[in-house]
Amino acid sequence: MIEAFQNIFKIPELKKRVLFSLAMLAVYRVGCHIPTPGIDAQALSHFFKAAQGTLLGMFGMFSGGALEKLAVFALGIMPYISSSIIFQLLTVVVPAIEKLSKEGDAGRKKIIQYTRYGTIVLSVVQAFGISIGLEAMRGPAGELVVPNPGWSFRLMTVITLTAGTAFIMWLGEQMSEKGIGNGISLIIFAGIVARIPTAIGNSFRLIGTGELNVLVLILVCAVMFVVIAAVVFIERGQRRIPIHYAKRVVGLKTVGAQSSHLPLKVNMAGVIPPIFASSIIMFPATVGNFINVPWVQQVSKMLVPGRLVYDIFYVAFIIFFCYFYTAVTFNPVDVADNVKKQGGYVPGIRPGKETSDFLDAVLTKLTFAGAIYISAVCVLPSILIGKFNLPFYFGGTALLIAVGVGMDTLAQIEAHLITRSYEGFMKGVRIQGRR
Template sequence: MIKSIQNIFSIPELRRRILFTLGMLAVYRVGCHIPTPGIDAQVLAKFFEGSQGTLLGMVSAFTGGALQRMTVFALGIMPYISASIIMQLLGVVFEPVERLAKEGEQGRKTITKWTRYGTIVLSIVQGAGIAVGLQQMSGPAGEPVVPGPGLGFILLTVLTLTAGTAFIMWLGEQITERGIGNGISLIIFAGIVANMPAAVVNTLRLMNTGAISLFVMIVILAVMVAVIGAIVFMERGQRRLPIHYAKRVVGMRNYGGQKSHLPLKVNMSGVIPPIFASSIIMFPATIANLVEIEWVQAFAAMMTPTHILYNVIFVAFIIFFCYFYTAVTFNPLDVAENVKKQGGYIPGIRPGKATSDYINDVLNRLTFAGAIYIAAVCVLPTILISSFNVQFFFGGTSLLIVVGVGLDTAAQIEAHLISRSYEGFMKGVTLKGRQG
């Protein structure tokens, strides 16, 4: 392992990318401890003590505790994710955006610019909702969370939270461009991992007080290990469609006659569906939690991870986004045309439209299996573990994000090493897909 690490840092470009990524994540974690002006932090902490296992607890876990401390990064990266969802949906139903998506690099730059503007708008709306809600919050003894409420506090909070989200968005884009891995996913990854030491300490404290027995703790650890193993197993799974290339004679040489395959992952969408689904559920329910209206409070009570309605909606969103994101990122018609142009074909399938239909049928079946797997990983462990009074971020959604992002980042490091004739940073192990 030491030699593998030496191989990684012996490549100047890869070393710079890794150090740049770590530096940007360190900046993000520093920002998660800079408080928003005008808030009594001690009273707010008492208010959040009862939010573990609720939606607010999940949002706080995704933001690395920034929401619980109400720092400048309290909104996290969720407004950017929501804006990305809106733009991708518009790319399907709104023709001008669809044309931009097909214009290549220039069109993608325009869509990215609109996504940034959308992020700012959503941040202003969410920041205003949080500012108004904070003024209505109070501690156990009735002390206000905001000592000096008013229009000035609302404007200052909206400006602070919006600027924080814009800075996180910039950090994520810089990591993607100049670092290693997907910047937005790594920021969420860092927020979840940052809470795990505190979760371990709290769990040990519950064991010492007798709230959790040793047997229950063993069961929880076994569930976590099983979920991690299932995630790794499924994320590496592939369906490889055989591709044969016909022989061609060019001058005095023969070309083609080779066999290859088209790899289709079981989970083509990665960790995007649960992130998108969580983002959509968080937005209305978080605002509902901050409004003192009876029916709104009743709705907010149902939108917690332990309620059946929340889980039904969550699973439905996951399945939808699995199909949606797969359709956005993978076009069977384009793949079939490229295979045809290169003189390739799938044995027993005619080139062109028939090949496209065949790939689409296989992809739909794989996507359904992947969606069920993601939904099971995100929902079942959360229901089981929450019933044992364990910290929420031990749930399946967080584990899926942590393991999935870790595997993707490791695969990118592996690709850099292989491109420079290194065997890999894990001796005898590569992160190639497992055929299924």
């Protein structure tokens, strides 16, 4: 492993890409500490401490703590992710966008451009909503979070936060083009891992005060190691459907019989289900911070992490969105038709409808297994925080993203090393990403 990292700096191009990516991440982290004008930072910090377990807490996690300071990068990359998901879903619903997606590189660039426009629109809407919400917030002593509310503050906030998101989007694209790739994912990864030093410091502080037992912390660290290993194993898991191709004529040549496979991942939906599920189930808790109505407060208290009602709804929504998103992104009928057009078939299964039914049955079983796996990982934080009083949030969407991005990044670096005949990270083992 050490030799592999040393080999990175022996390849000029790879060294340049790695250093460029690190420099862009450093710029991103600096922007997470530059506050937006017109905010009482201390009052805002107290408010966010009470907002854990709400949408604000989740957005704060993705922004790397920038939202808690209302920094220029407070919106983070979430508007871009939301816009990407929207256009991915519209690809199935809107025929014009579906046609664009099938036009190759030109169509893909057009969809990316629409995604950028959607990001700006969502950023403006979210920034305006945040500015309105901030004017209604008060600190623990009743002081206003925004000392001078009004349209000047709202416009300043909208312009600042929208420009910050646009700049982050540009950073991600530059990292994908000139860095080691996966720029947007690396930005999310940096925001998540930025909280690790604080979590470690809080753990030692609680051990010093006797609030956290050393043996409990060691046990939890062992559980964390096992969970991360399980996530890596399952994220790489595939069900490979064998595909055989009969002899066929390609141009003036006759191609002999060939064998291949169709890989179906255990977790086809990725991290989309927990993001959607968290957004829906945390909405009442978020509303409860702004509306002082008894029944709203009661519902918001029930739907916070650690409560049984929250966990039940969370798991139910995750399972639903796993099936929904998989159905949107993978069409067994289209796959079966493409295999048939290429002269392929699944051994023992007739081409056409029987093949699509077979793929649908296999995918249904895999999706159920993937949904149970995602649910277990996402409910883990509630157990650790509620039962062991841990001062950090381990598991859930953050863990899935961090492990997945780490695997993808190592796979890309490994590919550069092997292409140039250098020793990789693991001898005799090929690191594979999520795709």
